Amino acid sequence: MPTDHDLTFVEPARRAEVSRRIEAIERFIAKPGRAAAEAEAAKLGLRHAQFYNMVRAWRASPRPEVVAGAGASRPKPTRFKQDQLKLMADIISDSGRARPNLIVDRIMAKAHTLGIAMPDRCTIGLHVRRTRPSLLTDDIKAGFELLVDHTVLDMPVNFGDGTPRRPLATMVIDVTAEAIIGLTISAKTPNPASTPKALLDSIRGGLRNDHKESSFLKRIGIVAHSKEEAFDILEPLRASGFDASVRLTDRFGGGLSVEALLGYLHARIKLRPRLVWNEGSRRLFRLAPGSIALQPQEAQLLAHGRLTSRHATTALGHINGSARTRLIGELLTLAECAPAWRT
Known part of the structure; x- marks a missing residue:
């Protein structure tokens, strides 16, 4: 395991894997090329596109935690219609310092007024929490x-x-x-x-x-x-x-x-x-x-x-x-x- 990288902010269970990824990235940076990328990606069990993304993240910010989650699965976003997205975006923009549950209330009320069908409150609430600006109320x-x-x-x-x-x-x-x-x-x-x-x-x-x-x-x-x-x-x-x-x-x-x-x-x-x-x-x-x-x-x-x-x-x-x-x-x-x- 490399001794010149601070793994403090990486979960202990992930540190061996993160060290392995850093070694692969540094080998690739020393000798770049498509073949090298595919070989290193295969060793890590990643697709070569994932490996390239990891290399870019490391070059932008060479901290071990930035490569800890590379290749992890991501939850599929809920598919909203364009009119639903616009309505929610407008309310969130106007209500940035309101509590999330109040923003959801305003979205539901506006949708009812406009006759726009919306998913359940839980789904809307999750979208609000993901997209609401980081602001205190x-x-x-x-x-x-x-x-x-x-x-x-x-x-x-x-x-x-x-x-x-x-x-x-x-x-x-x-x-x-x-x-x-x-x-x-x-x-x-x-x-x-x-x-x-x-x-x-x-x-x-x-x-x-x-x-x-x-x-x-x-x-x-x-x-x-x-x-x-x-x-x-x-x-x-x-x-x-x-x-x-x-x-x-x-x-x-x-x-x-x-x-x-x-x-x-x-x-x-x-x-x-x-x-x-x-x-x-x-x-x-x-x-x-x-x-x-x-x-x-x-x-x-x-x-x-x-x-x-x-x-x-x-x-x-x-x-x-x-x-x-x-x-x-x-x-x-x-x-x-x-x-x-x-x-």
Whole structure:
């Protein structure tokens, strides 16, 4: 396996294959030609057209994760008629910051008015989620500068009991920049430790900011199913210059802002927001033959690398040095000394 390529953001079960693909690409680049492409493609079990696509992707961005999914099957898109597509495109364009279910309502109402037959709501909703721009909703943009939200990631993680589970991902959103700036994964549902860990991650990502004092209180909302999940975090945040509040929602209301930014599938990681407050069998992950579960640290690095913004945030720049140090200490205490894989 090559040692000069960083495979951090490739699932462990795919790393051997990705290394094999990189070696094939580099052999082809050294000695190009149709015969060489067909030979390398055959070794990889790909069609030569797939191999050429993989080479182009590698030349454009020589990162191992860009070739990890080459040759994978793709779901067949639903076939819509032109009048259906135009109607949906017009509504989505006019309603970009509305919630997906509201966009679907508007599509159905407009179609009824125009007498255009439409498929079922589920099919329309899937199309909306695939094509809607990556934008936060109007109420979030108007209400907060920062937001803590949660979703579940469709990846297998072994948290120590030998049972692969879909992890909870608690994320900090820079609302102004519309970017994920902090993330932590955990085994269960949102709890008093998950939000402090995600905030610690976002603060570390913003250490390069200018620590300018400001009389303007940054508004931060924390999505929760009960006040107990986030109660202890409010006072430390308020003491650090935040107008902090809990944004209570029902058990299916988590992950809406994360999905608004990332969609239902981002960087080959599927999001399962309806499982945020579910600890039952749907959180278990059935591994395919030959696959292995990620360790928590591997899953953290993989999710962080694919889902968070690579730019340092300015959303925490108003906290001065002493206040920042105090807040970090209080967050560490609330996180109850995160396990070794988080540090």
